[in-house]
Amino acid sequence: MRAEVLAIGTELLLGQIVDTNSSWIGEQLAVNGMDCFYQAKVGDNLNRIVEAVNEALTRCDVLICSGGLGPTQDDLTRNALAAVAGVELVRDDDMADRIMEMFMGRGRSMPQNNLRQAERPEGARFLETQPGTAPGLVMELDNGKQIYALPGVPWEMQQMMTNDVLPALRERAGVSSVIVSRTLRTWGMSESALAEALDERMTELDQIGNPTIAFLASGVEGIKVRLTASGPDREEVDQLLDSEEELVRQALGDVVFGVDDETMESSVLAELSRLGMTIGVAESLTGGLVGARICDVPGASAQFRGSIVSYASDVKFDLLGVPRGPVISEEAAVAMADGARRVIGSDVGIAATGVAGPNSAEGHRPGTVCIAVVIGDPDRDGIVESAMIRLPGMRQQVRELSVISLLSLLRSQLLKVQPGQITTAAGHDLD
Amino acid sequence: MRAEVLAIGTELLLGQIVDTNSSWIGEQLAVNGMDCFYQAKVGDNLNRIVEAVNEALTRCDVLICSGGLGPTQDDLTRNALAAVAGVELVRDDDMADRIMEMFMGRGRSMPQNNLRQAERPEGARFLETQPGTAPGLVMELDNGKQIYALPGVPWEMQQMMTNDVLPALRERAGVSSVIVSRTLRTWGMSESALAEALDERMTELDQIGNPTIAFLASGVEGIKVRLTASGPDREEVDQLLDSEEELVRQALGDVVFGVDDETMESSVLAELSRLGMTIGVAESLTGGLVGARICDVPGASAQFRGSIVSYASDVKFDLLGVPRGPVISEEAAVAMADGARRVIGSDVGIAATGVAGPNSAEGHRPGTVCIAVVIGDPDRDGIVESAMIRLPGMRQQVRELSVISLLSLLRSQLLKVQPGQITTAAGHDLD
Numbered sequence: 127m128r129a130e131v132l133a134i135g136t137e138l139l140l141g142q143i144v145d146t147n148s149s150w151i152g153e154q155l156a157v158n159g160m161d162c163f164y165q166a167k168v169g170d171n172l173n174r175i176v177e178a179v180n181e182a183l184t185r186c187d188v189l190i191c192s193g194g195l196g197p198t199q200d201d202l203t204r205n206a207l208a209a210v211a212g213v214e215l216v217r218d219d220d221m222a223d224r225i226m227e228m229f230m231g232r233g234r235s236m237p238q239n240n241l242r243q244a245e246r247p248e249g250a251r252f253l254e255t256q257p258g259t260a261p262g263l264v265m266e267l268d269n270g271k272q273i274y275a276l277p278g279v280p281w282e283m284q285q286m287m288t289n290d291v292l293p294a295l296r297e298r299a300g301v302s303s304v305i306v307s308r309t310l311r312t313w314g315m316s317e318s319a320l321a322e323a324l325d326e327r328m329t330e331l332d333q334i335g336n337p338t339i340a341f342l343a344s345g346v347e348g349i350k351v352r353l354t355a356s357g358p359d360r361e362e363v364d365q366l367l368d369s370e371e372e373l374v375r376q377a378l379g380d381v382v383f384g385v386d387d388e389t390m391e392s393s394v395l396a397e398l399s400r401l402g403m404t405i406g407v408a409e410s411l412t413g414g415l416v417g418a419r420i421c422d423v424p425g426a427s428a429q430f431r432g433s434i435v436s437y438a439s440d441v442k443f444d445l446l447g448v449p450r451g452p453v454i455s456e457e458a459a460v461a462m463a464d465g466a467r468r469v470i471g472s473d474v475g476i477a478a479t480g481v482a483g484p485n486s487a488e489g490h491r492p493g494t495v496c497i498a499v500v501i502g503d504p505d506r507d508g509i510v511e512s513a514m515i516r517l518p519g520m521r522q523q524v525r526e527l528s529v530i531s532l533l534s535l536l537r538s539q540l541l542k543v544q545p546g547q548i549t550t551a552a553g554h555d556l557d
Numbered sequence: 558m559r560a561e562v563l564a565i566g567t568e569l570l571l572g573q574i575v576d577t578n579s580s581w582i583g584e585q586l587a588v589n590g591m592d593c594f595y596q597a598k599v600g601d602n603l604n605r606i607v608e609a610v611n612e613a614l615t616r617c618d619v620l621i622c623s624g625g626l627g628p629t630q631d632d633l634t635r636n637a638l639a640a641v642a643g644v645e646l647v648r649d650d651d652m653a654d655r656i657m658e659m660f661m662g663r664g665r666s667m668p669q670n671n672l673r674q675a676e677r678p679e680g681a682r683f684l685e686t687q688p689g690t691a692p693g694l695v696m697e698l699d700n701g702k703q704i705y706a707l708p709g710v711p712w713e714m715q716q717m718m719t720n721d722v723l724p725a726l727r728e729r730a731g732v733s734s735v736i737v738s739r740t741l742r743t744w745g746m747s748e749s750a751l752a753e754a755l756d757e758r759m760t761e762l763d764q765i766g767n768p769t770i771a772f773l774a775s776g777v778e779g780i781k782v783r784l785t786a787s788g789p790d791r792e793e794v795d796q797l798l799d800s801e802e803e804l805v806r807q808a809l810g811d812v813v814f815g816v817d818d819e820t821m822e823s824s825v826l827a828e829l830s831r832l833g834m835t836i837g838v839a840e841s842l843t844g845g846l847v848g849a850r851i852c853d854v855p856g857a858s859a860q861f862r863g864s865i866v867s868y869a870s871d872v873k874f875d876l877l878g879v880p881r882g883p884v885i886s887e888e889a890a891v892a893m894a895d896g897a898r899r900v901i902g903s904d905v906g907i908a909a910t911g912v913a914g915p916n917s918a919e920g921h922r923p924g925t926v927c928i929a930v931v932i933g934d935p936d937r938d939g940i941v942e943s944a945m946i947r948l949p950g951m952r953q954q955v956r957e958l959s960v961i962s963l964l965s966l967l968r969s970q971l972l973k974v975q976p977g978q979i980t981t982a983a984g985h986d987l988d
Contacts, residue, residue, distance in 0.1 A: 139593055139596060141585075141587070163602070167579070168594065414866065417866040434863070469876065521853075522853070
């Protein structure tokens with residue numbers, strides 16, 4: 127079955143809003159095994175919407191529209207659908223009551239305009255899921271093709287897609303099987319290196335056809351390896367994914383740092399939690415991004431104590447105890463990490479120092495970055511690891527790559543540590 | 558003249574990458590007075606690209622394609638253009654040399670694949686601007702219609718649009734007048750409050766028609782007020798914009814914090830530079846975002862000395878000298894700001910502490926944030942200002958709104974200070 131997506135709204139063409147709805151719908155269609163070869167945007171103009179709908183229907187079986195279901199004169203999707211089907215718009219009294227009740231439930235009276243939202247092309251029906259005042263619509267044409275009309279508000283659109291549209295499309299396409307994707311997140315291998323490591327298995331899967339493996343390069347977030355499996359029920363699909371994940375992990379090793387929504391920072395926090403350790407950060411070129419990213423994770427406060435952004439060199443010397451001298455070196459990074467550990471009173475200290483650009487510094491080109499990890503007291507049973515790396519890109523990219531490189535170095539070291547192996551003294555230095 | 562945009566790439570249909578190029582191109586076309594009624598996305602499939610191009614050409618005079626100019630077998634835009642024009646692809650030796658030199662300049666040898674990028678449909682020509690290895694193309698068809706092919710990498714595409722495509726389109730469209738937009742960036746007023754403040758002037762402009770004013774809500778970046786003017790030459794247009802900007806600034810006052818690419822942080826750094834002052838930051842819920850954002854600005858090191866992210870309460874007490882007790886209060890924020898100033902050895906200290914969520918803390922709901930600014934030594938001639946604010950949204954939004962609210966508070970205080978009014982002692986505390 128072929129589907130297409132049409133995003134409706136002049137603000138999309140003018141670039142005032144980026145159309146993320148089509149991308150999201152496209153992803154959902156793909157995961158559910160449906161082809162979507164074409165997506166388009168058109169403005170709030172009746173004739174052009176009608177043209178765009180008719181043109182899409184020459185190619186596809188199902189058209190999913192988003193936008194143009196609001197209460198104003200500019201919201202023309204209902205009218206366009208009626209014109210395409212050659213029917214009248216009718217007001218649905220039940221829907222009018224329902225919308226009025228929504229307003230009353232919020233203690234407001236309904237503006238007269240909103241009655242427009244209770245209109246539907248004759249023969250079309252409203253979708254059951256209706257998170258906001260705009261009801262979704264589905265209309266079947268004489269030739270059997272279907273048009274869905276969903277609101278432009280992303281979360282309303284997504285609920286309707288998930289609850290109503292996708293199940294109906296799957297039924298229509300005769301997809302009785304369950305299709306589930308699982309994303310393994312990796313850092314530290316190029317796409318071609320991943321492909322090489324999984325080459326044999328992917329050749330096998332080309333024959334078997336289920337599950338499938340796809341790579342998604344995701345910039346400073348690494349490369350995602352998406353496993354998609356189908357089967358008669360969820361349990362069987364989950365088993366397929368479990369065993370495939372195991373095979374992929376065996377082939378790739380520690381470069382897999384998380385699954386689905388897990389991030390490098392949540393992975394690092396989980397390892398720290400496993401070891402009962404707290405962390406402090408010393409930053410220079412990243413300016414605070416390392417700390418900010420760690421505490422993006424709700425509950426980070428159990429492990430994350432703080433960060434010292436020593437942007438000026440003398441803050442590195444005086445506050446962190448870095449020996450006076452060059453500050454872009456592995457030695458300086460280690461001294462910063464150890465300083466953070468001591469000053470912040472944490473078990474672990476990590477640090478990044480380097481050149482974000484645009485200018486060189488201390489004879490090093492932009493992209494030269496030194497990262498260091500200190501776990502426990504190096505004078506006792508602690509671990510020290512550092513690296514000098516060269517990162518590509520401009521200022522912003524260098525900084526973001528520095529963050530994930532540092533967190534990845536920390537993760538790789540934490541993975542080797544057993545609970546109790548290293549003496550912890552979290553927070554005690556300061557009390 | 559009618560233009561259309563076609564974004565090419567299977568990853569766009571699958572939702573792996575959101576197509577922001579079309580939005581950006583649409584905005585540029587609008588600003589330059591050209592109609593764009595339709596934008597589409599198509600995957601890496603030769604027949605479908607050809608179909609999509611041909612279909613667009615039935616409606617428009619100029620088609621702008623982005624994507625599909627890379628070196629791999631999947632990059633088919635060159636082939637599609639050749640098919641549309643009914644010509645062969647030819648290799649351009651000059652371009653091959655140029656690409657090879659680019660690789661050599663980076664100390665790498667050119668993969669054989671990249672020679673594909675030196676191919677062009679017979680009769681098409683390469684664009685002059687070429688920031689990366691992928692050259693842009695323009696091809697004129699027998700019927701006089703034009704197709705531009707630009708790379709999918711946003712910054713490469715944008716440079717080609719700005720330097721080559723837009724000037725050529727303006728000439729083609731006979732736009733002899735110059736059209737220029739200027740964006741005034743605001744923080745602290747709602748869109749309806751801005752509209753009210755500018756109501757009278759906008760009614761006048763509706764009559765005059767030139768310049769025009771438009772509002773663009775930009776989330777945590779505030780609301781942009783875009784002035785667009787046209788005239789026979791740049792000088793006259795700039796004069797129109799200058800006098801309009803003056804009128805708008807009179808109506809809006811200090812809520813205008815910057816023009817075009819100026820950000821709140823660059824505005825703050827400019828004020829600090831004017832006063833010859835350095836800054837240190839103390840952060841809690843923002844986790845490092847304030848510092849990270851300040852040093853997003855190249856050259857920030859002249860003013861920004863560092864930041865202390867005191868996420869754990871005892872780091873606030875022990876390192877910043879905040880009195881033990883509740884840490885979500887204006888008093889604690891002031892103590893943090895003053896602590897940052899002293900510990901980091903800066904002239905100015907600023908701080909944010911509060912509840913990002915999802916849970917409440919110290920009896921305060923998520924979104925409760927205290928911000929403080931200390932300029933100079935409060936025991937001498939320094940200034941202290943603080944506020945408790947309530948911010949809407951979830952964890953991430955609360956943190957980002959905290960950053961700009963704090964920087965805005967700082968900016969409003971710095972604007973009142975004259976050079977020499979407050980004693981500075983940058984960096985001396987530590988030496």
